[in-house]
Amino acid sequence: MALRHAVLAALLDGEYSGYQLAKAFDVGVANFWHALPQQLYAELAKLEKEGLVTGRQVVQETRPNKRLFRVSEAGLAELEEFVQAASKPSFIRDDLLVKVQAVDRVGAGPVIEQLEERASAAEARIGLFGELLRRMRDGADEEEFLRRGGRIGPYLTCMRGLAFEEGHRDWCRRTAAVLRERQRDGTEGSGKTGAARTANWKRGT
Template sequence: MSLRNAVLAALLDGAASGYDLAKAFDASVANFWTCTPQQLYRELDRMADEGLVEARTVEQERRPTKRMFTLTPAGLEALTAFTARQHRPTAIRDDLLVAVLAADVGDTEAVKASIRERRQWAEAKVARYERLRDRLLDGRTEEEFLATADRVGPYLALLRGLSFERDNVRWCARSLTVLERRGARLDASG
């Protein structure tokens, strides 16, 4: 039910095709909601059936026909109702953490490699988010932006994604030093 709300929120930025959303998600909503194209198409169909979005088929010159989706008043209402509801806290739900939990018993070297890889990925994500932030700010200071912008929600959501990934980087670095020091110690003693 919540992919639905993420889609509604994404459509606040204007009309989009399923294909657009599949990629645009990556630049905005993906901070906190990922999905595959299939999920999007399915959900968009359902939402169209229920009148939350309107689909217009658009024929194109040298490209496949696409369907553009826009929010309907009913969709906006559903989104507002959603924002008025309570939201349950979530956990991180990350395979890497499960692997770290078992790192001492399992393949420690492989886990260390995974952490290194994750750190790099998170650093890339941080850089990406920072570019997005700069684009949103568009030369203004944060102060100015917050005073003048139409909507601050997307900025706040972006900040959460940014600090999450920064935190990931820090944690990866810390975990690596711990596991490496430990490896050295175990080598020396046993």
């Protein structure tokens, strides 16, 4: 998958300026494809040049003019081709998991602190996803919306983002609790500082 496909899919909801697209990515699309605003602006320019999106200038009296983009017929054809292609398996690449993997030989304190920070960040995103899903349903029951709602794609991807953040929060909290308990019980390594444990391990003691 390329960034262009995520941009084209996001533009299916209507016309977006570069700023509006960046906001849409930050709230919803970022749960499955991360991109910086400057990357999105550059991608929009490329897509317009290739005819996959069309843009129009909007004149504003009190603010700078803005350019709005929508998917073209060629862009829809590009998405059709992308949807038919086989999807690659997903995988995790997370520096925090590397730190947890090494926690038996290094100090657990910083790892516990980072796990708690991640859990708090996930909790905040859970709230954002919950609010976004409620806005999409517009008062409808979720099961009813899933059966008969309008555009269902963004709702389903937000459900996946919510489930991911809930799982990540729960794992971080559980892992931090386990490491704290092992610290209290003196089970963490040899009970020495991280540097001392590493030195002993290298010496084979």
